[in-house]
Amino acid sequence: MHNAENLKEYREDMQEALDNEFLRKSMDAFAVGYRENRAKAFADINETELIKKIADCKDYAVKNNAALLQQFTEEAEKRGVKVHLAKDAEEANALIAKIAKDNDVKKIIKSKSMTSEETLLNHYLEDEKFNVIETDLGEWIIQMRHEGPSHMVMPAIHLSRYQVQDLFSERVGEKLDSDPVKLTKVARRELRRDFADADMGISGANFCVAENGHIGIATNEGNARLTTTAPRVHVAIAGIDKLVPKLTDALTALKALPRNATGQALTSYVTWIGGANECAIGEDNKKEMHIIFLDNGRSKIAEDEMFSQIFRCVRCGACANVCPVYRLVGGHQMGHIYIGAIGLILTYFYHGEEKAKNLVHNCINCGACKSICAGGIDLPGLIKELRARLNEDNGMPMETNLLGKVLKNRKLFHSLLRFGKWAQTPVKKGPYLRHLPLMFMKDQGFRSFPSIADKPFRDRFKEIKPMVHNPSHRVALFSGCVQDFVYPEQMEAAVKVMARHNVAIDFPMDQSCCGLPVQMMGEKQATIDVAKQNVDAFEGTNCDYIVTLCASCASHLKEAYAELLEGDRKYKEKVKRFSAKIIDFSSYAHDVLGVSTEDFNKSSEKVAYHASCHLCRELKVVDQPRNLIDMAGEYAPSAEEDVCCGFGGTFTVKFPELSSTLLDKKLTNIEATGAKRLVADCPGCLLHLRGGSNVRENGMKVTHIAELLAENLK
Amino acid sequence: MSDLKELFREKAELVAAKVTDIKSMDEAFAYAAKYVAEKNPCELLIPSSPDAPQPEFLEEKIMAAPELSDDQYAALAKECEAKGVKLIKSGMRDLMAGIDAGFTICDAGFVETGSIVQQSNGEELRLATMVSEAHIAVLPVSKIFEDSIAAEKLLLELMSGVAYTAVITGPSRTADIERTLAIGAHGPLELHILLLED
Structure with a gap:
């Protein structure tokens, strides 16, 4: 917790x-x-289609939640179930305690339920003097340790076998073996009596099917079956978001849930319970069954256009x-x-x-x-x-506010960056800053920071702009702030590659930061303002493509801008035109320019690759950069190539411990390839990887993929 | 159909079910009686008395077959008797400490996941398939479906009234300690599926 x-x-x-x-x-x-x-579990499945189906069904269920709840209630009541709706955690807990008291319950067994964790049900029931026992192995372990879960499906994943060995040894009063299989047997033995003599069983529900009033529970251990069968009372607790219209909706979601959770095609047990079933120790030979639906703010979120999608979650x-x-x-x-x-x-x-x-x-x-x-x-x-x-709600932290204000004014922002060039002079050591200005310095020593270039790209462009007659197409460059002011050589390399292909190139001067950094800090208005500024800056250029060498900028310009400006009548159409033209450098070189081995003197240099998050996942660009590397050098694949390098923009400043650990992992994997050259498609990643390599003194040359291509042009 | 059968076998074995072909119910009865007679004694999970030595084992072999027709039950009882196995059809609440085996006939099977479907409205059947060390289930080949969605109509029928329907995929398992797979958490240690050509 x-x-x-x-x-x-x-x-x-x-x-x-x-x-x-x-x-x-x-x-x-x-x-x-x-x-x-x-990956194995999804091998035979059309994942995109399945996810879409689940999303559509859940979106429908959220919109029709009240009707589904009514239908479910009718069906379940027909089957002898008492259905309750609790507005918050307190009410749900009180309801369950009352059911227990009314039925003269002493001992309660539970199968796994995140919803009951949400309401802190165990604490409540224990305070009411009930004996509550979790029966899922992981939940039982953390219950004895008085901890919360550390994973929704594997609640005790943070513990070692030795910690469990000690816990169980203490419980049974003898020194036990640490073998997880043997420890599991201990739980099997220790809990069976509790199953046999508990008065009430509490379960969760993965699905509540409106058409037939059934709940569905997925487990591996079989504890939910015993929990819902042995005691005379059964209470199921579920968020109202677990309602789905039809059985087939639940069956569809079940195709993804276990595969996504643990890589299993299906859990050992999926139990469908519809009504007060036969129970030899119950009144009239029947189970006393209750279902508690928990709202706890859900119906309010359901009305939130943006956040209602959280109800698509299947808790995998x-x-x-x-x-x-x-x-x-x-x-x-x-x-x-x-x-x-x-x-x-x-x-x-x-x-x-x-x-x-x-x-x-x-x-x-x-x-x-x-x-x-x-x-x-x-x-x-x-x-x-x-x-x-x-x-x-809380007012902006000062630095966020300040950055937002600065970014809104491009001239001020760029003047500050230019000024930075002079301000850094006393601390500059080669291409790196030796010491950071004080306010940024804390805990950032794991990676050198680059210094600001002598001349930004915007001041160099005029000199290198290729003269083209009858161009095959027109490109406008979007540099982003890092490449404009810190790494202009990356932009120059790209221009060099393009210039060979009879392309007209433009660089609109009114462009500014893409705005992702302020969005990350939660500065919404500044995010929108710079978006408009950039859209306007490119609106006048007569271009077929807007090429950017920064994967983060590219994904932000292409994916986020449309959403940000959607509600603005003036920008709605403009932003569509703008976003449609955005393309990342690797895709542009590979797919549009169609560069081939013919363009390069393939060098024998081993080149490792870091797949930037925003390129490989947001833009789903996977093969192009790797093919390009192999045209210009020897591509050396590394382990976990598509795992984040740890930069994350503002993340690296907020959480340097985490950022540096991720960077270490990344560079260790890269170094293991034996390559002394590393390329990527994003200046943020490059800043991080280059600075880290400098501190590690690993002799790695870290550059943009465009620089590798430019170096090896024929 | 035989394709479905072979695919089913493959998927069920992937999740540690033991799959065997049989040609008749008599063969299933003989299989079950023989298996129970030869298996290790069932460990009692609730001590018979506070000072009983641990581990403690069931003194006789017990198999429960709660929902067979009278003829089927008689035929299975005969096989059991010959092997010294006690066959019961009720009284499971007194045997929560464990029995050797539960014998059932399934309502459906899914190729996609190697699962069996067992309508378990009766409490005796439910407990028999939960507290037994081995669940022995006969699956008529004609009831094998591609996946749960293909069997939706049948499933809805099974669930039409007050119902308890189990979809079972391999034996009980957990990986809650260091993600190490352990078979037999709270349910059966073994799942035997007898594929009946019908």
Whole structure:
């Protein structure tokens, strides 16, 4: 559970997690193993189509929630079930305690339910003097340790076999073996009596099917079957978002849920319960069955046009499985009760701003979660929006506000950057800053910072602009601030490659920062203002393509601008034209220019590649850069090529410990290839990778892919 | 059809089910009685008395077959008797500590996941398939579907009234400790699927 009061405390908690060697090793093994298992599980499945189906069904269910609840209630009541609607956690807990009292219950067994974690049901029932026992192995373990779950599907993933061995040994009063298989047998033996003599069973529900009043529960252990069969009372608790219209909707979602959760085609058990079934110890030989639907703010979120998509979540936990930050710090730092990217968002809505205010910053915006989400939820987009809402509610932090103000005024922003060139003189050491100006310096020593170039690209362009008669097409360049003012040589390299192909090239001077950094900080108005400025800057140019060498800019210009300016009548059409022209450099060189081996003297240099998050996942550009590398040099594939380098723009400033650890992993994998050359498609990544390589003194030449191509042109 | 059968076998074996071809129910009865007679004694998961030695084992072999027709039950009982196995059809609540095997006939199978479907409205059947060490299930080949969606109509029929429907895919398992696969968490340690040509 997340209890840090402020960002400083939160960082301290995370340092502790980073220092936990078992956690790190175990999470690494999990992350790598999961990726393979998931790929195997989805091998025969049209993933995009399946995700779309789930999203559509869930979107429909959210819009028609009240009707579905009514239909479900009618069907379930026909089958002898009592259906309740609880407006919040307190009401749900009180209802369950009352059912227990009314039925003279002493002992309660539970199968896994995240919804009951959300309401802190166990605490409530224990305070009411009920004996509550979790029966899912992982939940039982953390219950005995008085901890919250660290993963939605594998709640005890943060613990080692030795910790479980100690816990179980203490419980049974003898020293046990540490073998997980043997420890599982201990749980099997220890819990059977509780199944046999409990008075009430509490379960969750993965699906509540309106057409036949059935709930569906997916488990591997079989504990949910015993929990819902042995005791005379059964209470199921479920968020109202678990309602789906038809059985086939649930069956469809079940194709993705276990595959995404653990790489299994299906869990060992899927149990469908429709009504008060036969129960030999119940009144009239029947079970007393209740279903508690929990609202807890859900119906309000359902009306929020942007955030209602969170109800597509099927609680598979995959957003944690692929998250590079989760992999470093584990679930107790990557959520409050709900874990992973969806956990950051749900914490805000179900557990309040105070619990969420630190957590929402801990997203590096790499898009790994979005690319595998079973419901196709735009998780990083929603997290960025949450930051904006938190800022709106609490006032902007000073530095965010300031940056926002500066960015809105391009001339001021660029003057400051030019001024920076002079201000850095005393601290500059070759192409790197020896010491950072004080306000940025804290904990940033793991990577050198580049210095600002003597002459920005905008001042160099005139001299290198190719003269073209009858061009095959026209290109306008978007440089982004880093390439304009820090790495103009990357832009020059691109111009050199293009110039050979009879292309007219333009560089509109009114362009500014793409705005992604301020969006990451939650400064919504500045994000919109710079977007308009850039759209206007390119509106006048008569170009066929807008080429950018920055993957982050490209994805922001292409994907986010349309959404940002959607509501503005004046910009609606303009932004469509603008976004349609945006193309990243590698795709442009490969697909539009159609460069081939003929263009290059293929060098024998081994070249490693870092697949920038915004290129490989947001823009889904995968083959082009690798093909280009192989035209100009010897492509040397490295492990986990598409895992984030740890930069994440403002993330690296906020969480240097995490950022540097990700960078170390990345560079270790790259160095293992034996290559001394590393290329990428994003100046942010390059800044990070180059600065890190400089500190590690690994002799790596880190450049933009355009520079590799320009060097090896025939 | 035989294609579906072979694909089903492949998928079910992937999730550690034991799949065997049989030509008749008599063969299924003989298989079950023989298997139970030869298996290791069932471990009692609830001590018979506070000071009983641990681990403690069931003294006789017990198989439960709660929902067979009278003829089927008689035929299975005969096989069991010959092998010294006690066959029961009720009283599962007194045997929560565990029995050797539960014998059932499935309503459907899914090729996609190697799963069986078992309508379990009766409590005896439910418990028999939960607290037994081995679940032995007969799956008529004619009831194998491509996947759950293809079987939707049948599933809706099974769920038409007050119902408890189980989709079972391999034995009970967990990976909650260090993600190490452990078979037999709270349910059966083994799932035997007998594919009946019909």
